[in-house]
Amino acid sequence: MSKFLKIDELIDSVTEYVRIKIELVKLNMIEELSGILAQLIALFLILTVFMFFLFFGSITLSTFLNYLWSSAYLGYGAVTCFYLLALLFFVYLLQSGKLKDAVENQITKAMKEKEALTEKSIEEDE
Incomplete structure (x- = not known):
């Protein structure tokens, strides 16, 4: 009879361990998602302010170029042409795959840095 009690206790312990492990995974996912969401909100705010600045x-x-060139529209045309050239440059980068590669490299680098910091903090906690 005592063997069955020990097996029941073992099953209860394993079940509790699995439940706790699942809960830990859930909490880690929530922490990771909240960090990503916080970064997205911060990025959105920065981009919004940057767009107003731009x-x-x-x-x-x-207006300054209009004043320099004594024109009512040449300054606006020059700035528009600059933005058109910038747009064409980014379209070229996008089509060549260089923009995608650069963004992927930055994301991979950021994830590796975060993973290294997480591992370091875990080692310090132990």
Whole structure:
């Protein structure tokens, strides 16, 4: 009879261990997702402010060029041409795969750095 009690205790212990392990995986996933979400929100805010800067800076530059060239529209045309060239450059990078490779390299680098920091903090905790 005592063998069965020990087997029952062992089964209960293994079941509890699996339950705790699943809970730990869930918590780690939640932590990872919340970190990603926080980074996305921060990136969105930075991009929003940058877009306002770019918009008003472009208007300022266009107006200044209009003043320099004594024109009502040449400054706006010059800034528009600059943006068109930038767009064509990014389209070229996208089609050649260089932009994709650069973004993937940055993401991989960031993930490796985060993994190294996580492993280091785990080692310090032990």
